[in-house]
Amino acid sequence: MQDREVQRIVDASNFNRKEMPFRYLGIPICSKRISSKECSILAEKMTTRIKTWSAQNLSYLQYMLQGAGLISWESVCESKADGGAGFKKIAEWNVAGLFMYVWVVANKEDNL
Numbered sequence: 001m002q003d004r005e006v007q008r009i010v011d012a013s014n015f016n017r018k019e020m021p022f023r024y025l026g027i028p029i030c031s032k033r034i035s036s037k038e039c040s041i042l043a044e045k046m047t048t049r050i051k052t053w054s055a056q057n058l059s060y061l062q063y064m065l066q067g068a069g070l071i072s073w074e075s076v077c078e079s080k081a082d083g084g085a086g087f088k089k090i091a092e093w094n095v096a097g098l099f100m101y102v103w104v105v106a107n108k109e110d111n112l
Contacts, residue, residue: 010017021030028038078084 006017021028023029028034075083076085077087077089080086
């Protein structure tokens with residue numbers, strides 16, 4: 001691709017033009033194979049994020065259950081603002097989705 005065309009695309013998209021290799025998520029992006037050390041850095045970052053996420057959610061659930069003993073599924077499915085965990089009632093969502101498709105077919109809409 002000619003430099004003029006590349007510059008036109010860069011100008012239109014407001015992206016910065018970088019030379020290879022550049023880094024994405026801490027890993028160099030280039031045409032050669034990355035080393036196991038570079039892969040381990042990415043795996044470590046992902047593991048840290050997963051542990052942080054799971055710790056936050058488990059501590060929230062522990063907070064909800066603290067001193068309450070067993071709680072009903074209905075209260076877990078309440079919104080967080082109402083004191084629940086904010087879980088969706090999947091069975092109700094599924095029924096609503098199925099009825100939506102029935103309604104679409106009954107009205108002969110072509111956008112299934």
